[in-house]
Amino acid sequence: MFIGSNLESIRMLNGLSRKELSEKVDVSEQAIWQYEVKNMMPEINKIYDLSKLFHVKTSYFISEQPDAFKQNSVDKHSIAFRAKSYKVSTKLLNKQHHQANYLSNFTNYLLSYVKSPVMPIFELINQLEDFIMSAGDMDRIKIVKMCASISRENLLGNNSNNRLLFYLEKSGIMVYEKAIDNEADAFSFWSDSDIPYIALGNNKGVAVRRNFDIAHELCHLLLHRHIEFDILPQDEYKQIEKEADIFAAEFLLPEAEFINDFNKLTKKSNPDHIKLLKEKWFVSIQAIAMRAYYLDLMTDVQYRYFWSSVNKKGYKKREPLDEEIKLAKPVKINSLLNFFFKERVITPEYLLEDLKVSSEFLSEMASIDSRLIDKYKEVNRSTNTDVISNLFK
Numbered sequence: 448m449f450i451g452s453n454l455e456s457i458r459m460l461n462g463l464s465r466k467e468l469s470e471k472v473d474v475s476e477q478a479i480w481q482y483e484v485k486n487m488m489p490e491i492n493k494i495y496d497l498s499k500l501f502h503v504k505t506s507y508f509i510s511e512q513p514d515a516f517k518q519n520s521v522d523k524h525s526i527a528f529r530a531k532s533y534k535v536s537t538k539l540l541n542k543q544h545h546q547a548n549y550l551s552n553f554t555n556y557l558l559s560y561v562k563s564p565v566m567p568i569f570e571l572i573n574q575l576e577d578f579i580m581s582a583g584d585m586d587r588i589k590i591v592k593m594c595a596s597i598s599r600e601n602l603l604g605n606n607s608n609n610r611l612l613f614y615l616e617k618s619g620i621m622v623y624e625k626a627i628d629n630e631a632d633a634f635s636f637w638s639d640s641d642i643p644y645i646a647l648g649n650n651k652g653v654a655v656r657r658n659f660d661i662a663h664e665l666c667h668l669l670l671h672r673h674i675e676f677d678i679l680p681q682d683e684y685k686q687i688e689k690e691a692d693i694f695a696a697e698f699l700l701p702e703a704e705f706i707n708d709f710n711k712l713t714k715k716s717n718p719d720h721i722k723l724l725k726e727k728w729f730v731s732i733q734a735i736a737m738r739a740y741y742l743d744l745m746t747d748v749q750y751r752y753f754w755s756s757v758n759k760k761g762y763k764k765r766e767p768l769d770e771e772i773k774l775a776k777p778v779k780i781n782s783l784l785n786f787f788f789k790e791r792v793i794t795p796e797y798l799l800e801d802l803k804v805s806s807e808f809l810s811e812m813a814s815i816d817s818r819l820i821d822k823y824k825e826v827n828r829s830t831n832t833d834v835i836s837n838l839f840k
Contacts, residue, residue, distance in 0.1 A: 449494075451482050452483070460542070460545045460546060472493055473496075474489075474493060494508055502807040513801055515552050515555050521636055525675070527676050553813050555640055557780070560787065568618040571602065571618070572669060587690075588693060591666070592693065592702075594694065595693075595695075598694075599697075611729075612776075612777065615661065620645060620665075620668065621780070622647065622661075625812065627646065633664050647777070655725065662695035699729075705739075709724065715749055716749035718762055722766075733757065780814070
């Protein structure tokens with residue numbers, strides 16, 4: 448029997464309306480509705496078309512998914528979706544909810560094979576909550592800055608910002624990299640399993656910008672975890688985003704040390720001189736200048752000259768060192784899968800068959816390195832060939 452809910456789920460996961468899907472597989476919108484709601488079996492060639500379009504096996508549409516993927520494990524309201532515009536379409540928000548839910552379910556599926564320890568991120572959250580409770584009437588912006596300082600000390604210590612992604616994964620945050628619509632740079636959320644997630648867009652390709660995205664989302668996870676983001680009034684939404692930007696600036700560029708570094712520059716309004724600080728802090732030249740300006744380290748005249756130079760040199764789109772500084776990538780999930788495959792906890796063949804998807808699907812949806820899957824497939828083929836050969840000796 449055709450399972451219409453599986454088609455609806457993967458359609459929503461890809462952000463397609465019924466009309467858009469109908470155009471891609473050359474059927475009527477009514478037919479898509481019948482497939483999804485009435486479980487009507489499509490023609491066999493249409494099932495193949497759907498399979499090819501979504502990079503799944505044909506069995507995806509006629510077999511039940513593993514129990515882990517039947518759960519709604521993420522509250523739609525809890526997703527901190529860092530969009531360029533306050534007014535984001537319901538369709539796009541639904542897509543991010545389905546993608547967040549898939550990442551959560553996929554993580555739960557893999558973690559069911561291991562016993563997970565209590566992660567350090569919870570110690571930090573408890574410390575921040577204690578500090579906020581004791582802060583009393585302290586100015587909110589000052590609280591945010593203090594929380595950023597405490598977070599940096601706990602997560603990074605004396606380590607450089609170029610290790611930020613590694614230490615966040617080590618703390619217990621699940622980080623994925625995937626294609627995100629141009630409307631947004633990243634999003635973050637807590638799952639019902641009490642696991643924090645950050646999904647980073649793979650369309651920027653600039654390491655220092657990624658660091659700011661990560662620190663921004665970290666603020667949402669630590670300080671805004673109980674906020675219903677999608678129903679905030681516009682002024683409150685802007686305030687929350689402002690707090691995350693302030694947190695990111697303080698986290699990446701600690702005030703005292705940054706002031707000392709910036710004051711050593713001989714030409715504070717020259718982007719090419721600020722490049723020296725970019726090498727140390729792994730933060731964009733533009734973010735460094737903004738931080739300096741808000742700390743009154745640059746005059747209005749210097750700040751205007753800086754932006755004039757940035758525009759004239761074309762640094763708005765590409766800055767010096769953007770090509771040289773290596774982009775950090777999430778490694779935790781791929782490392783976990785590598786362990787599973789190596790120790791034969793599960794095989795890549797079993798994983799793809801159980802989920803009824805292709806390696807390309809997992810690459811797109813969960814940033815799984817297809818080379819990892821191919822590597823262990825080849826190892827298994829070689830092992831099986833050796834076993835068969837030994838039987839006939």
